[in-house]
Amino acid sequence: MTAHDTGLPGGVAVSHLSVYDWPAVDGGCGGTPHMHLACSEAYVVTGGRGVVQTLTTSGFEATPLRAGTVARFTPGTIHRLVDEGDLRIIVLMQNSGLPEAGDAVLTLPPEYLTDPQTYARAAAVPADVPEAEQERLARARRDLALEGFRALREAEGPEALAAFHRAAVALVRPRIAEWRERWRRGAEAAVRATGLQLDQLEQGEFPHLKDAAVRSQQPSVQGKFGMCGRLDVYEN
Template sequence: MGAGGDRQVPGGAPVVSGFPGLPGGVAVSRLSVYDWPASDGVCGGTPHMHLTCSEGYVVTGGHGAVQTLTTAGYEVTPLAAGTVAWFTPGTIHRLVNEGDLRITVLMQNSGLPEAGDAVLTLPPRYLADPGTYADVTTIPADASEAERERVARARRDLALEGYRALRDAKGPEALAAFHRAAAALIRPRLTEWRERWERGARAAAAATGEQLDRLEQGDFSHLADAAVRAEQPSEYGKFGMCGRLDVYKGA
């Protein structure tokens, strides 16, 4: 490969000398965890699971915990300012706010969570098909603030119903059934997800590979393309699954 040349990665995506998004193709947002009390007296967010994205928390203020459920069992991880915690796909998680819990969230595969890479732990009857699921989880963008909050709280409480059943179940079958239902629910979206991944995290990794190849050949021309970017949130106070979000585009 000559100086300044491009090459192709599997799937035909061109490799560029630098990736314009956030490092590694991650997503970042600022989260203020909901302080809404649930029926069990605990304040916090909506239990859910990601299917292809690891998630990281950098706790910037307050304190609380994240409850997690995997095939290894149920755990509670305390969160306080300065804590960094992360988990892999398949981890059902519920954020608990014990006092002004604020987090910078790092999400693998920028764009996939926004494209639906999260399934709430709704009772099984709501996981039967995408339409039924969407009816109880979609927050109307054009609704009033009060209506959006109502829907966000209602879906949180519905997800807690399913979450408690999974947490209290004896044996592995209930969790395995949720995994099966979640995988079936998102299957129609996989083509779109793959395209987003190819434009994002895969392109970021491929760009690093190209830079290593060029440096090995004594070609450092990509260093002349260095750039600095900064941005303010593109949206403030969005009703997310775990709390109110300030969202960055990261591009």
């Protein structure tokens, strides 16, 4: 591995998602609404059909998803995947490592957003418990987040959403130094490497070309209980 190898191109993370078909209290099936604070996200729909529901300061939207659709959104977009028939997606995440380090905050009711410990108890799905218990916990946190999501949708005026933003930022602030280091090793390093390569090419030099390589991999984890569905995760 060369000094300029930062994983997938541009420090991006990839996973394969099979969206939950669990019915919810509102009649829809699907995953847990949440928001990323520093990472953009893109969905490449590979099969099935469904909808991604989003909530921002501009209001609520529902974007249809079917095979071939690419949907993308920026940090601050609360999103919920709804499965309408075997919805399967390749998920691309900016800043590989940050989403896994807590960049996503679920739309739990306000009483669960008061401090990191309270939030973690409501949001955690430990990998070292039986699969049936993991599913129970994942469904419970999904249903709890839907309560908060519904309240945010129904609130009049911008204050409820602003309050959720403030609570989410307070939850993650203790981890920003760790995030910054992950970003430096990943996405920032990829940008620096490209800048160096352009400088070298401009001078007629090409040392990076002799280090060209091909790599492939299988998922490091399969069927993980993610926020939106069962995940096949690839190491970056």
